[in-house]
Amino acid sequence: MMLENRTTESCSERSDDHYCEDDLPEFTPMPWTLSDIRAAVPEHLFVRNTWIGVIYLVRDILMAAALWKIALHIDPLFKNHQVTGQINYIGAEAARWTAWLFYWWFQGLVFTGIWVIGHECGHGAFSANKTICDVIGFVTHNFLWTPYFSWKISHHRHHSHHASMEYDEVYVPKTRSDFGIPLEDERRIDYSEYFGDTPMYTLFMLVQQQLLAFPAYLISNVSGQKNYPKWTNHFDPRLVPSGVRWKSSSTMASHGSASLTGSS
Numbered sequence: 001m002m003l004e005n006r007t008t009e010s011c012s013e014r015s016d017d018h019y020c021e022d023d024l025p026e027f028t029p030m031p032w033t034l035s036d037i038r039a040a041v042p043e044h045l046f047v048r049n050t051w052i053g054v055i056y057l058v059r060d061i062l063m064a065a066a067l068w069k070i071a072l073h074i075d076p077l078f079k080n081h082q083v084t085g086q087i088n089y090i091g092a093e094a095a096r097w098t099a100w101l102f103y104w105w106f107q108g109l110v111f112t113g114i115w116v117i118g119h120e121c122g123h124g125a126f127s128a129n130k131t132i133c134d135v136i137g138f139v140t141h142n143f144l145w146t147p148y149f150s151w152k153i154s155h156h157r158h159h160s161h162h163a164s165m166e167y168d169e170v171y172v173p174k175t176r177s178d179f180g181i182p183l184e185d186e187r188r189i190d191y192s193e194y195f196g197d198t199p200m201y202t203l204f205m206l207v208q209q210q211l212l213a214f215p216a217y218l219i220s221n222v223s224g225q226k227n228y229p230k231w232t233n234h235f236d237p238r239l240v241p242s243g244v245r246w247k248s249s250s251t252m253a254s255h256g257s258a259s260l261t262g263s264s
Contacts, residue, residue, distance in 0.1 A: 048124075048125060048126070048127055048128045050126070050127035050128070050129065050132060053117070053120070053126045053127060053136075056113075056117060057114070057117050057136065057140070060110055060113045060114045060117065061114070063110045063113075064107060064110045064111065064114070067103060067106055067107045067110065068107070070103070071100070071103045071107075074096060074099045074100060074103065075096065077096075077099075078092045078093070078095050078096035078099065079092070079096070111144060114140050114143070114144065115140065115141065115144045115146065117136065117140055118136070118137045118139075118140035118141040118144070118146070118148065119137075119155075121133040121134065121136050121137030121140070121141075121148075122137050122141075122148065122151065122152040122155055122156075134148075134149075137152070145215075146218065147218065147234045147235055150234040150235075151218070151234055154169045154170070154234065155169070157169045158170055167225075168225070169224055169225060170217055170223055170224055171223050172223060172224060172225055172226065174226075178226070218233065218234045218235070219233050219234075219235070220232075220233055221233060
């Protein structure tokens with residue numbers, strides 16, 4: 001109570017241009033139900049056309065193959081004696097690595113498109129045929145090191161409990177008590193609060209999230225529910241959350257990932 005009074009007093013004493021959460025308007029939920037929103041979407045947008053999905057998949061595979069075909073010329077080009085003689089060895093190596101970086105950037109975009117197709121299979125949006133969805137999703141996701149069936153189940157739970165601290169599967173924020181941090185002290189500097197909107201900090205968090213976050217979630221349940229057993233992951237059926245359906249699906253997903261590892 002004393003803390004609330006102190007906060008109210010400090011807000012009222014501050015100038016108008018100073019940010020204060022007490023001055024924010026109260027949130028008002030939208031008046032529409034999910035049924036109202038769905039009814040507003042044209043019916044033809046809910047039709048799942050398998051052949052259109054296959055065309056998109058073939059397009060992405062052809063784009064990936066074309067990029068790989070081009071990339072096969074990178075090393076022979078920049079290791080050619082004529083090239084190294086003109087721009088010297090260091091310049092040729094710098095150009096070669098730059099070319100590979102460009103290749104992986106664009107190939108990563110194409111692979112992301114293939115991964116999204118597997119994602120849509122997990123939602124049943126690729127085709128009205130569940131078997132087609134599962135076969136395409138299993139192949140595309142395991143190709144990109146994502147165990148399809150176990151991820152599919154956890155992802156459905158994520159959408160069913162989105163933004164729930166207690167039941168969401170991923171992006172569950174840690175509380176101050178999880179970190180053992182005492183109650184917030186107004187005198188302390190919250191660097192995340194100050195730097196959160198700066199370009200460099202945003203870039204750092206984006207790179208960290210894009211490179212490490214999803215693999216870390218699949219491998220060790222990073223940002224997942226804290227009440228799951230230690231070493232919970234999507235690959236080992238012995239270490240996933242309880243449930244026969246989850247464990248059997250995880251076994252199949254693990255076999256697919258193992259097959260990919262063996263073939264590579």
